[in-house]
Amino acid sequence: MTTTTVPTATRPGLRSWLVLMVSDMKMVSRDTAGLVIPIGLPMLILVMNGASAGTERLPNGLTVFDIYVLPLVLVMVVGTIGVINMPSFLSYYRRSGILKRLGVTPASPAMVLVAQVVVSFLQTLIGLALAIGVSMVAFSASLPLSLWTALGCFALACLAMYSVGMLVAAVSPTPNSSVAIGLILFFLLGALGGMFGGNEMLPDAVARVGEMLPFGAAVQALSAAWAGETPQLSHIIALVATTVISGAISAKFFRWE
Amino acid sequence: MPAIEVTQLHKRYRDTIAVDDVSLTVESGEVMGVLGRNGAGKTTTVETIAGIRRPDRGEVRVMGLHPIRQRRELRQVLGVQIQSAYLHGALTVRELVHLYRTFYPNPVDGAELIESVGLTDQRNQRFEKLSGGQQQRLSVALALVGNPQVVILDELTNGLDPEARRKIWALVERLRDRGVTILLVSHLMEEVERLCDRVALIDAGRVIAMDTPTGLIKQAGLTETVTFRAEAFDPSVFDRVAVINDVEVRGNQVTVAGAGDLLQAVSTALVTHGVIATETRLRQPTLDDAFLTLTGYTFTDSTEGSQ
Numbered sequence: 001m002t003t004t005t006v007p008t009a010t011r012p013g014l015r016s017w018l019v020l021m022v023s024d025m026k027m028v029s030r031d032t033a034g035l036v037i038p039i040g041l042p043m044l045i046l047v048m049n050g051a052s053a054g055t056e057r058l059p060n061g062l063t064v065f066d067i068y069v070l071p072l073v074l075v076m077v078v079g080t081i082g083v084i085n086m087p088s089f090l091s092y093y094r095r096s097g098i099l100k101r102l103g104v105t106p107a108s109p110a111m112v113l114v115a116q117v118v119v120s121f122l123q124t125l126i127g128l129a130l131a132i133g134v135s136m137v138a139f140s141a142s143l144p145l146s147l148w149t150a151l152g153c154f155a156l157a158c159l160a161m162y163s164v165g166m167l168v169a170a171v172s173p174t175p176n177s178s179v180a181i182g183l184i185l186f187f188l189l190g191a192l193g194g195m196f197g198g199n200e201m202l203p204d205a206v207a208r209v210g211e212m213l214p215f216g217a218a219v220q221a222l223s224a225a226w227a228g229e230t231p232q233l234s235h236i237i238a239l240v241a242t243t244v245i246s247g248a249i250s251a252k253f254f255r256w257e
Numbered sequence: 258m259p260a261i262e263v264t265q266l267h268k269r270y271r272d273t274i275a276v277d278d279v280s281l282t283v284e285s286g287e288v289m290g291v292l293g294r295n296g297a298g299k300t301t302t303v304e305t306i307a308g309i310r311r312p313d314r315g316e317v318r319v320m321g322l323h324p325i326r327q328r329r330e331l332r333q334v335l336g337v338q339i340q341s342a343y344l345h346g347a348l349t350v351r352e353l354v355h356l357y358r359t360f361y362p363n364p365v366d367g368a369e370l371i372e373s374v375g376l377t378d379q380r381n382q383r384f385e386k387l388s389g390g391q392q393q394r395l396s397v398a399l400a401l402v403g404n405p406q407v408v409i410l411d412e413l414t415n416g417l418d419p420e421a422r423r424k425i426w427a428l429v430e431r432l433r434d435r436g437v438t439i440l441l442v443s444h445l446m447e448e449v450e451r452l453c454d455r456v457a458l459i460d461a462g463r464v465i466a467m468d469t470p471t472g473l474i475k476q477a478g479l480t481e482t483v484t485f486r487a488e489a490f491d492p493s494v495f496d497r498v499a500v501i502n503d504v505e506v507r508g509n510q511v512t513v514a515g516a517g518d519l520l521q522a523v524s525t526a527l528v529t530h531g532v533i534a535t536e537t538r539l540r541q542p543t544l545d546d547a548f549l550t551l552t553g554y555t556f557t558d559s560t561e562g563s564q
Contacts, residue, residue, distance in 0.1 A: 010333060016359035023348055023356050030347040030383075101342035104307055105360040105403070106332040256309070 012106055020111055024119040037085050039123065042077040042131035049073055050139040060227060066142050070135065071222035075157055076195065077131070078124060079215055082161030083189070084182040086120050087168040091175035094257060103256030110251060117162045124158065145228030153225050153236075157218035160242040164189075164214060166250035189215035211235065214242045258321050260285045260407050260438035261306060266315035268301050275301040277462030279315075288429070288439040290453035290470075292548065298462040299442045300340060303409050306440065307337045319407055333362065336405030338397050340412055346385035350376050350395055353384060354402060361403030373431075374398040375424050389416045397425060407438045414448060426451060446544045456544075460552045470544050477550035479542035483513045483523045485534040494530045498522050 028035065049069045057063055093099045093112075102112060135141040144150035168185060172178035187195075192202070192209060193216030202210060210216040217238035221231035261283035268276040276298040283289040293299045304310045306317055308324030308331060317324050322331045344353055354371060358364040371380050374394040379387060387395065397413050410429070414422040429452050432439060443449050449456055450470045458466040458473065466473055480502060490511050492504045500522045503514040511534075513523055520539045527534050 010362045011329070012360045019356050019359045023345055023352065026352070027345050027347045096346075097341050097343035098345060100309070100339065101344060101399075104309065104332065104335075104337040104339065104342075105357060106329065107360050108329075 010106070011108065012111065016107070017111055017115065020107070020115045021118050024115045025122070028119060028123065035123065037081065039127045039130065041080060042073070042127040043134060045073050045076055046070075046131045046135050047138075050135055050141075060145070062142050062145070062227065063140075065135075065139055067223055067227050070132075070141060071219050071226055072195065073131070074128065074154065074222060075161075075193075075215060075218045076190065077128060078154075078158050078161045078218070079186055079190065081120060081124050082158065082165040083168060083186045084165075084179065086116060086162065086165040087172070087178040087182045088175075089120070090116060090166075090169040091172075091178045094169075094255070095175045097257070100257040109254040109256075113166055113251070113254070117166075120162070121158055144222075144226040146225045146230075149231065150222060150225035153218070153221040153231055153239075156236065156239040156243070157214070157222065160214040160218065160239040160246075163243045163246035163250065167246040170250035170253040170255070189213050192216060193219055212238045214239060217242075258285070259283060259318075260287070260320060261289075261440060262316075262318045263302070263306060264316040266302065266305060266317065267313050268298075268305060268310060269313060274462055276305070276312075279459065279462065279464055281457050281464060281467060283438055283440060285438055286433075286436045287455065288433050288441060288453050290449040290456040291440065291442045291459060292449060292456055292544075293459035294552070297459045299459055300411060302459065303411055303440060303442055304339065307335065307339070307409050309337075309339070333403070334406045336400040336403055336408040338400035338408075338410045338413060340415070342396065344384045344392075344395070344399070347383055349381050349383055350387070351380045353395065354398065357399050357402045363404050364402055365404050367402075370398050370402060373428055375421065390418060390421050393417060394421065394425065397428070401428075401432070405437065407440070408432065409440045409442075411442045412444060413441065414443075414445065422448075446548070450544050458548065458551055466551050473544060473551070474542050474547045477542070477547035479546050479550060480514045480516050481519045481542065482540045483515075483519055483537065484540065485511055485523075485527075485537040487511055487527075487532050487534045490532065494526055494532060495523070498526050 049072070050065060058067070090099075099112065132141070136143075164185065165182065168182045169178055172181050190196070192206060192213055194202070194207075194210065195215065200207070207216075211220055212234065217235040221235040221239070224231040259282045261281070263279060263281050266276050266279040267274075279298065279302050281289070291299050291303065301310060305312050306319060306324065308328055311325060319331055320334050322334075324331055345356075348356070350371060351367070354367045358367055368377075371377055374397060376391060376394055376398070379391055384392065384395065393413075393416055397410065400408055400410065413429070414425050417425065426448065429439065429441070433452070439452075441449070441452060453470060455467065455469055456473055457464050466476055468476055486509050488509055490506055490509065492506055495501045495504050495513065500517040500519055501513055501515040505512045505514075513519070515522070520537075524537070
């Protein structure tokens with residue numbers, strides 16, 4: 001102990017990342033109230049939308065519900081959890097001082113952020129699996145015609161939404177403002193992306209911009225995959241670009257308190 | 258190379274100057290106390306040393322490392338216990354120690370660490386269910402989990418009962434014996450006198466004195482006093498005694514102030530004059546008295562609001 005060797009910058013290993021993820025998972029699963037949004041919300045949005053959507057079959061055997069409602073609902077769910085729910089969870093960590101304490105350990109901001117995203121994503125998956133199961137039974141929904149493309153688009157949509165959420169958490173000055181900024185941003189992206197009645201109702205130029213933002217791009221890409229078509233490259237690029245840019249900015253501006 | 262080197266640190270929050278001009282050096286293996294009233298700038302100083310805050314001016318080096326630019330290297334060797342931190346509330350003591358152990362390349366044994374802060378019986382309890390004192394002890398334990406060479410402890414025995422406090426002191430003494438450098442912010446004079454090799458006294462964002470605990474008392478120029486009871490005492494008994502500066506007689510209670518070997522001088526004079534004295538007591542000035550003299554504030558009064 002008395003030797004004063006110059007310390008080297010060893011990073012915490014993979015095991016440390018896993019233990020942190022498991023810890024965050026325990027935090028969530030031991031707090032039942034925290035499970036309401038990821039598990040309950042998809043169900044609620046689905047039932048509300050499913051009840052009003054038509055069930056007549058299109059030529060490819062799918063329904064309007066499958067092609068328009070289901071992709072929209074999935075993106076709404078990911079958007080809500082990623083852009084609104086996660087920043088508020090992170091701001092709880094920040095406000096309570098958990099982040100401050102982690103900040104004086106060798107744990108990196110990336111570890112904390114990735115653990116949050118993974119745990120949040122797992123909850124989302126459980127919630128969505130339940131929601132899709134219910135809609136297949138109650139609204140005779142079909143699985144996407146291009147299942148793997150749909151899964152890929154969904155994963156991209158998740159990454160994009162979570163990185164936007166991280167950005168919100170990173171740049172908002174106070175915990176309360178992060179919830180407010182998240183809400184505004186979510187509705188803005190949603191409105192431009194066709195959350196309120198399809199983007200055909202928007203002026204052409206606005207709709208074009210909306211399609212290039214993460215919400216609109218995700219809905220379009222998922223919808224295409226459901227119908228068995230290849231998603232447009234521009235939508236995929238929009239999602240990847242959102243992830244990279246927001247992710248980089250949020251890591252740069254991350255604060256421990 | 259000193260373990261901690263702070264040069265002309267300055268930090269302000271909006272229009273409040275938290276730290277005006279603080280310089281201090283802590284040698285390797287030394288236990289340095291940081292004393293001061295609330296708002297004197299102690300916590301800002303140690304949080305800047307820990308790399309939590311960025312100073313407006315001045316330089317900080319810990320084991321030769323820049324706390325912000327070389328954050329990753331520093332985190333390997335520096336253990337920090339901060340006041341306003343909280344832990345994952347739903348995790349148990351054992352789970353938290355396990356989590357924090359994985360952050361470090363060379364951690365200490367988890368079960369031994371939990372035992373050393375007396376939490377073995379609570380190891381399966383959630384953090385949020387622990388009492389304030391138990392949470393505090395876990396927080397101290399986690400500062401030591403990575404086998405650090407330098408430890409910062411901010412109010413480490415805050416909210417602890419006397420028994421738990423002694424246990425934590427013993428833990429700090431074991432660290433000191435192993436050669437770990439410790440920077441200890443404290444409110445408790447007893448704690449500082451027992452644990453610290455040197456003390457930095459901070460007031461209004463400046464170091465106003467830095468010395469050993471006994472050195473600080475000397476600096477304050479305080480004298481020892483001897484008190485005793487004697488019937489119809491005549492103060493002229495002490496007329497020719499060189500070390501005595503002042504004699505005060507109040508009824509049969511006599512107080513003699515002076516420096517040097519006061520007790521010996523008083524006893525000799527009393528015996529020579531055949532005075533029968535009872536309840537003879539020597540009162541040496543404490544760090545508390547020195548604090549009062551050096552800052553103009555009573556230490557105990559100034560800290561009451563925060564407890």
